[in-house]
Amino acid sequence: MNRSDTAAKNRLNAWTVGLAGGLLEGAPIRFATEIARVVDEGDALHVLPIVTRGPAENVEALLYLRGVDAAIINADALEQFRTLVPNIDQRINYVLNLFPSELHILVRPEIQSLADLKGKRINFNTPGTTAAYSGPLIFNRLKLDVEKTFIPHPAAIEQMRKGEGGMAGVVFITSKPVDAFLRGRWDPGFKFLPVGIEDGDFYTTYLPSALTSKDYPQLVPEGQEVQTISVPTILAAYNWPKGSDRYARVARLVDHLFSRLDQLRTPGFHPAWRDVNIVAEVPGLRRFAPAQEWIDRNAPDRPQRASGAAASGAPTGGPQR
Incomplete structure (x- = not known):
C-alpha cells in the first residue's frame, strides 16, 4: 500500500x-x-x-x-x-x-379476552424481529400458553382474515401506528386486546401505553383507547x-x-x-x-x-x- x-x-x-x-x-x-x-x-x-x-x-x-x-x-x-x-x-x-415499541395483539372476532388465546395459534413474525423475541417473553409473563408461529406477518394476517389454519391472532411490537393495520378494511369484530401493566410481571422492564382511535381509526372506536404495554x-x-x-x-x-x-x-x-x-x-x-x-x-x-x-x-x- x-x-x-x-x-x-x-x-x-x-x-x-x-x-x-x-x-x-x-x-x-x-x-x-x-x-x-x-x-x-x-x-x-x-x-x-x-x-x-x-x-x-x-x-x-x-x-x-x-x-x-x-x-x-x-x-x-x-x-x-x-x-x-x-x-x-x-x-x-x-x-x-x-422510543417505545408498543405491543399490538390483533385477534379475530370470536376472541374476547387474553384468556381466550390459550391453546390458540398466534403469530409472532419472523425470527430476529422484536415481536419474535419480546412477544414470547411477554406471553410467558402473562402465563399464556399458545401455539406460537413465526411466519411473515403478511401471510399470518391473511390467514387470520380468512379464518384459515386456525390463526387466531398476530402480535406486533413496534412503534405505532403500524401500516399493516392502517391499510385496507377490517371486518367488524377484529380488535386489539388490552394488556395492562398489572396483568403480568411488567413493572421492571416495560412501560404502560395505549392504542387510540387516532392511531387506528378502523380498529379502535372513536374517542376510545386500548390499554397496552411498550418495550423501551x-x-x-x-x-x-x-x-x-x-x-x-x-x-x-x-x-x-x-x-x-x-x-x-x-x-x-x-x-x-x-x-x-x-x-x-x-x-x-x-x-x-x-x-x-x-x-x-x-x-x-x-x-x-x-x-x-x-x-x-x-x-x-x-x-x-
Whole structure:
C-alpha cells in the first residue's frame, strides 16, 4: 500500500462509528439510518448503520462484534443478557432513550379476552424481529400458553382474515401506528386486546401505553383507547475507556446527535423522534459520560426514568474488546 492509499485509509477510518441497527424491515434500522444522515460531517464523522439479525441480537453485537461502537437495543433483551453477562452494566452505557415499541395483539372476532388465546395459534413474525423475541417473553409473563408461529406477518394476517389454519391472532411490537393495520378494511369484530401493566410481571422492564382511535381509526372506536404495554428502545454505546480512540469517536457522535436533535423532529423523519426526551433515564444503566456532560451543560431539566426499575449505580470505565 502506497503512502497515498495509507493516508486515504487513515482519513476514512479516523472518525467512523459502527451503529448496529437491526433488520431492514424494522423501525430500529430506520432510526440508525436517520441518525447517520443527521450527524454526518464528512471525514470528521461518518456513522455506518449496520443491518443485523435484529435489535435483540444487537446487545451481543455491541459486546463482541468488531467495529460496533453503538447499537439500538431493546430493554428486555438487555435484561435477559444480565443473567449471561453479570458485568454488562460496566460494559454498556446508554446514550438516549429512543422510543417505545408498543405491543399490538390483533385477534379475530370470536376472541374476547387474553384468556381466550390459550391453546390458540398466534403469530409472532419472523425470527430476529422484536415481536419474535419480546412477544414470547411477554406471553410467558402473562402465563399464556399458545401455539406460537413465526411466519411473515403478511401471510399470518391473511390467514387470520380468512379464518384459515386456525390463526387466531398476530402480535406486533413496534412503534405505532403500524401500516399493516392502517391499510385496507377490517371486518367488524377484529380488535386489539388490552394488556395492562398489572396483568403480568411488567413493572421492571416495560412501560404502560395505549392504542387510540387516532392511531387506528378502523380498529379502535372513536374517542376510545386500548390499554397496552411498550418495550423501551435505547441507543446504547460500548463503554470504551476514557481517552481511547473509540471513546472519542462515540463522544463526537453524541455531540453531533444531541446538537442536531431538532432536525430529526422535522417532517421526513420518523414521527417518534418528536417524543424523544433527551433527559429521560434508563434505569439499571449509566449514561455514557459525554452524553451526561452534554446534558449537564445544555439541558439541566430534571431527568425522567424510562421504566420503573431501580438504577444499578454501575461504575464507569469498561473493559476493552
